[in-house]
Amino acid sequence: MNSTVSIAIVGSGPAGCYTAQGLRKALPNAQITIYDRLASPFGLVRYGVAPDHQNTKSIQAQFARLFERENVRFAGNLEVGSDVSLKELRSLHNIVVLATGLSRDRALGICGEGLPEVYGAGRLTRLFNAHPLQTVGMPRLGESVAIIGGGNVSIDVLRLLAKQPADFANTDIDDAALAEYMQSPVRHIDFICRSSVANAPSDPVMLAELGRIPGVAFSCLDPFSVPDDASRIAGARAKAIETLLETRGGPDTRVEVSFHFGHAPIQILGDGHVCGVELAATGSQGATNVVVADSVVTAVGFDFDEDDWHGLGPIQANATTGQLGNGLYRTGWVKRGSRGTIAANRACAKSVTEEILRDLPTLDMSTKPGHAGIPWQALAHAVDYDAWKRLDIAESGAAAEGRTRKKFPSHERMVAIANNHLAGALGASEN
Template sequence: MSTRPLSVAVIGAGPAGIYAADILSKSDLEVQIDLFEQLPAPYGLVRYGVAPDHPRIKQIITALYRILQRGDITLLANVKIGEDLTVEDLQAHYDAIVVATGADRDAPLNIPGVELPQSYGAADFVYWYDGNPDYPRHWPLEAKSVAVLGVGNVALDVARVLAKHPEDMLVTEVPENVYRELEKNPVTDVHVFGRRGPAQVKFTPLELRELGEVPDVDVIVYEEDFDYDEGSQKAIKASNQTKMVVKTLTNYAMVPPEEHTASRRIHIHMFHSPAEILADENGNVRALKTERTQLDGNGGVTGTGEFVETEVQAVYRAIGYFSSPVKGLPFDEKRGVIPSVQGRVTDNEGEVVNGVYATGWIRRGPIGLIGSTKSDAAETISMLVEDANAGKLKATTDQVGHEAIVALLESRHVPYTTWQGWELLDAYERKLGEEFGEVPGGRGRRERVKVVSRKAMTAISRGEEIPADLIGSDGE
């Protein structure tokens, strides 16, 4: 009797999905893996969630590239699960499904004024400056003074992109339409607000230190924002990273005011809890109201009843990401995750959904860096392997695997793209960077210029002619 490889669909071609596919491909199982991605390009938030002036991200992309370049994991991009294909389609044609769709939207913030027109989610702004094809091409950069809520690396990215002079972004892969709008940005002051103190902020030391190296941008930290309780002291002693962050913040605070001579400033405010976004008589943002907080002895904070107003004309909420549900699968609306036990997806009653697994931020929420993603994927795949060895995994039809799903996509006229298509798009973007030539001011050369139209990305990836109305438009 002939046996066939186990056929597995992985949904999401970001780090979580790619690492899960890689670990599975190296298991003892004979396996065929299709990796689905809703965008025409792989890499998820590494390509579309991190500021373009982060050179170390290229190292992560290089590692992910090497995994996909091997050819034993098949990429099917520009395919939306829940629209182009349903979960039931995947269950029909695969023995197992691994969901790795990540966290793609902003966590909610329930304060008065959050609905004002100049109150923005950081995720939307990040998608704009990273050229995500499913988000608007234009961004209203009209504020001279801006508030950024949150003290993680996304908040730092948002603050830095807003404050940085656009010519210093030009050497990156920033899309053309983004660069042109940043040129008109009138900002002078960006205020970053955190609820707790220096020992509790979530910046990584390198990103915080590099903030002080941005040309013609001063980083201002206030002496009155330094306080440490027993919980803070324990945190500093327990973590070199926390110690380095505190030291960097202290160094910024020690710079005399007369040395702050740059034309743009990033202010970091600690012990400020957002209370309300205030509007002017026209219904536009005029200020952020915060409550001063104090440490409670355990590293947490309580309100003091003292309120401060900071004049701003826009507010960016960078308080964390939140996952979106996958149509046809259980979803915990409160936690923003697909419920699971050790990576095995469970239904609303807590029963395991056979053959369906979750990994990464869609499983555990938006916490942890690449190391956490790898260990998370390893646990999830170990459960899948265990179930496969126990004979629990089987597609619901006899038409199993890659060829069956490609036939289904073609019958539905879905313009899917492949790894070879990504290599075409990658080469096209690099050529745009090469044609740009040297960046003025001796800043170097552009490695690539991102294409930001889904139609253009798809056409290039499929070896088709770019639609005439897109040639010369933003990002093409």
């Protein structure tokens, strides 16, 4: 029965790749295709992980094996919803697994959020990563930015904004975005985290890393302490922050960072434009204080679309099951919400894979065409794995001095290079 089972995974980020690994092991003869709307595989590893965290991005080598050795097909530049409907995809495959992630920055739900200088963290990380569908450019941050949210994404944003060009050696940061930002880099960053130091959602090592950026001075107005019986991670976090605070900025200080742990934003202030953020100590009634800011970056997680997603209705996080319908599953952030590291998606994929295997006897196992049944108009422009490798080589070849690669920030250009349809010489123009 398993010899003909045809599986579609939508999204080639960590969630999709880990699921393909699990399904390939359990069903060696299954026909597995990973579809992606982009021309490149690996999703958030490529476009969400900060460009100066190449060690984290190196997990791509593990995922590449799926396509290079494990007979999993990559079908890029195929968007579910426009090139093929979800309904059609389900009719062509026995099993469909959604691993699309979440890309919408979660709203704070406070007054002033609609002011023009309030930006989502996803926009910044996509810009610095040269995401081809991030068409709105580098936001105007001004002299002072308030970053709201205390997780690792907030720290990514802080670090990317505090670094100088020289600090990006051996990365694949988008140089055009960096140059645009460097025309007026921020001088002051307020880092606002609702949780106390002990309970903050960040990894201590992410905080410690900030101390390696030259020219940054750190301060924290409120004294903090971590209870003696706190977890090891809380102790390590407190130690990391204490070390940062000891780094007194000298005359070379370019950027000042103020930490506000245990503070929640009450409202973003400004008449037409952001001028500050009003904060209150978490759990306290009454007294508030104001930090002056020209702009706000929100980094409080990513959210589900409220719309009716491909006829499935508005979907919410579900911790217990990945099943959405007969033969239809979801995994990764689009199942659990935007929590956890890359590795957390491996455990999630394992549980969804087990669920699928358990359900196999109840699924429609009639022979399906799979990838071959995708409308020819869509297949004609699809980017397969060999085509992606062409693009991969072109990116490496175009890397400037001190860069690991040059990502092309135009989807059309990526597709053209991948599919060898580029008129004119490679690299002749920037985009």
